[in-house]
Amino acid sequence: MAGPIVQLVDIPQRGDARGALSVAELGGVLPFVVRRVYWIHGTKPGVSRGFHAHRRLRQLCVCVAGSVRMSLFDGRREESVVLDSSAKGLLIGPGLWREMHDFSPDCVLMVFADAEYDEADYIRDREAFIRHAR
Ligand code: TYD
Numbered sequence: 001m002a003g004p005i006v007q008l009v010d011i012p013q014r015g016d017a018r019g020a021l022s023v024a025e026l027g028g029v030l031p032f033v034v035r036r037v038y039w040i041h042g043t044k045p046g047v048s049r050g051f052h053a054h055r056r057l058r059q060l061c062v063c064v065a066g067s068v069r070m071s072l073f074d075g076r077r078e079e080s081v082v083l084d085s086s087a088k089g090l091l092i093g094p095g096l097w098r099e100m101h102d103f104s105p106d107c108v109l110m111v112f113a114d115a116e117y118d119e120a121d122y123i124r125d126r127e128a129f130i131r132h133a134r
Pocket of ligand 1: 049
């Protein structure tokens, strides 16, 4: 049987009486050297994003505020997870079609990636992705 598509990791919590502090570091929750960080925020109501896969890129997504539903599809099976905690990270490896839905207005989705932006690494056509995945 194939393994899970959704891979969640527990992000160490180092908060105290002053408030929360979450840590993502190499050798801890991060399985790769981070070469790029971006964050998606201010998403307008009803907007969905993503609708692509990557050929090689690995990412760790952390919803540090609000909530978002992440849908992952490996070409055969689709799994969905709601990210609503800065204590959970979603690891997305290569070869997964991702969609982001149901952003809360306050959602801030941080994404840590193992490579710089490269449009050639994207597969933006779903049918082409399914052919690539199989
Ligand atoms: P895109 O990947 O289409 O967003 P999403 O898939 O999350 O809906 O990116 C939107 C635009 O931002 C596109 O013009 C490419 C640009 N972009 C960068 O320049 N650098 C980056 O690291 C990312 C993620 C996007």
